[in-house]
Amino acid sequence: MKKPKTYKILLAGNPNTGKSTLFNILTDRHQHTGNYPGVTVQRTAGTTRLPNGTRIQWIDLPGAYGLHPRSKDEEPVLHEILGSEGPYHGIIVTATPLHLKRNLLLLSQLADLDVPLMLVITMCDELDRKGIRIDTRTLENELGIPVVLFSAKDPDCHGGGTENIIRRLPDMMRSRPKHFFGNYGIDTRAFKLFRQRHPDENPYRLWLIYTEQDKLPPSILLRYPDLPPKDKEKNIVEQRVRYETIRRHADLDRLVKRVLQRDLRQGHDPSTRLDRLLLHRVLGPVIFALVMLLMFQAVFAWAQVPMHLIDAVFGRLADWLHRSLPAGEIRSLLADGIVPGIGGVLIFVPQIAVLFFFIALLEESGYMSRAVVLTDKLLRPFGLSGKSVVPLLSATACAVPAIMGARTIDDRKRRLITMLVTPFVSCSARLPVYALIVAMVVPAKTYAGGLINLQGLVMAGLYALGFAAALGSAWILNKGMHSPYDGYFLLEMPPYRLPYFRNLWTKVWHNVRLFITGAGKYIMAFSVLIWFLANHGGKEFHEGPPPASPAEAAAWRLEHSYLGRAGKLMEPAIRPLGWDWKIGIGVLTSFAARETFVSTMATIYAAGNEEDASLIQRLRTAVHSRTGMPLFTLASGLSLLIFYVLAMQCFSTLAVLRRETGSWLWPSAAFAYMTGLAYVAVWVTYVVVNQLLAVSF
């Protein structure tokens, strides 16, 4: 057979073994992320081109402890290894010196499948520091596969660069891994029959297909029409799988004792001492609160500098286009549609980058899992897991990556609840809306000598309301969803490590790109759509306004545009809330992305104003189109704010919910529930605030 020019190699390994770090280095930036069919686990692929022209395609499999999946998200590893995504040429398994025995469990299972293998012992810079010696030669002989040392932080130690991995690839292809499973004598009645019917097939492959048949895709099952059902001996099978695991541990224990020498003079594990401090009854929560405070400070204050810069640059650009191009459709499209649209996407990049930098820092340092342990008990009554903290916190940037972040939750019910309530958390897209309306209707009063600011208090209140709505809804969902299987909590807490810069950068870049290509394209497209709807209309619109002053003409044009008509159409529904059709338009357009409310308001009120007033000034002088009273009062402003906290108005969020839950059922339910709740809450707010104001004056 002719040698294929592209080799496909899978990377497998336990969580926290530096697998993704190795993947990032091997593939540099040539990565591509997709999804496994049916589930929501990311499948990351990347390529390396060797000097001789050979291409290697690497697949970064999700972290796994073994091949028997025990949650939905662990299934893709088994699927891919059994060939569901097509054939491959070999598997590289990562392991760390400190946890070699446990890391080799997965390798021993793969060895039984007769797959070409290579073992990469990562973090080999830890060997000398921890006084560990590994006899790789003996390990190679015992396993029958190449064993390579690797270090991302110090490629010079023990020759631990990627070139060694590349150099040993031919050895890997030729490797004949030694078997484990055959010695265990594991059998059941049905499995014995199945095995006898396929004498030429690998027995461990058959064992996996038999024991995990309820978790395999049709593409694999169809090849075994004679597969006996395991229902009758379900308990026996479960026992045998556990027995298999225990036997492997025993074998690996003997092996590791032969090849790994440890200097026992090493003192107590420093991570344990740090855990005693960071999980301390009093200090633990205090430190956690400080870390979170720092994160919020960074996202909402430090990111302001680049945000203002982006804002200014795109404002100037639009001005410049207005001045230098001849009036007409093209200028209008560029200066009022496209340029503000691009600016409206990029303005969020600083916040997202800073937030994900912090999340990556927390994950890489090992603190994230401690934060999860600290908060798990608190969140469990709400049907959330300690792991829900990550999505709920990252939702302050954007619900889209946050909902995807819920994948780390093993328990399906908790994961679903987390995903459904995450959109209540105030995301960064709501922030511009909050900022605009708060600045407009809340007086800029300060108390305690300028320390406390009333506008800031209202802002904090909006965030608190979002979190309260999320927790309250989670509590209700938890009561409503009966699940006989109450998920256990099991989390490996990686040792504290100095974060590796490259991984931080990759994570930040990955999420920024996700935002720009994911949510960004909707915002952009919508900006242009809004521009079109506001600048075009039916026949009447094109006949032009009756003779009047320029400002009146502009107002007439807006009212008769497609946008104006849509807003008017929905006015009866929003009149009880104190809003008029212009706000109606703003709320409608927010469905693409909430922050477009601000740009819509800018478009609507730019159309009516020739002078150079700021948006806030223009909005302050706006009057209700029916009553002629000021449009933005405390009552209507607060009602609008509460609407933006509670309502589901984000198409991207619905789309990602659809993808993650596998049907339109949950996104539809979330939309109906959130928007219904918002409408009622807003109406109550408007009526109550108006009554209170009427009493106090």
Add this chain to the structure above:
Amino acid sequence: MNLSELQEGERAVVEACGSDIPLKLTEMGLMQGQTVEMIKRAPLGDPLVFRLDGTTVAIDRKTAEGIRVRPLNGSRKGAVQRQKSGV
């Protein structure tokens, strides 16, 4: 006694695991004869953090209750305290 009853800093040997403990825990190496050390209870009493075969693992209380252990004598004052209070 079971795993959840260990005092912070106390070590014990696993005697038996309930048949319904997660397979993942077995894969991580929690099995008969293995030594475990209780590191810390979370501030709210649950989950519990253990040292298991060179790894730190957090387990919820209910799961820990399904694992029978024999405390190692003199591994810490916890055992002494328990003897005093007659448990």
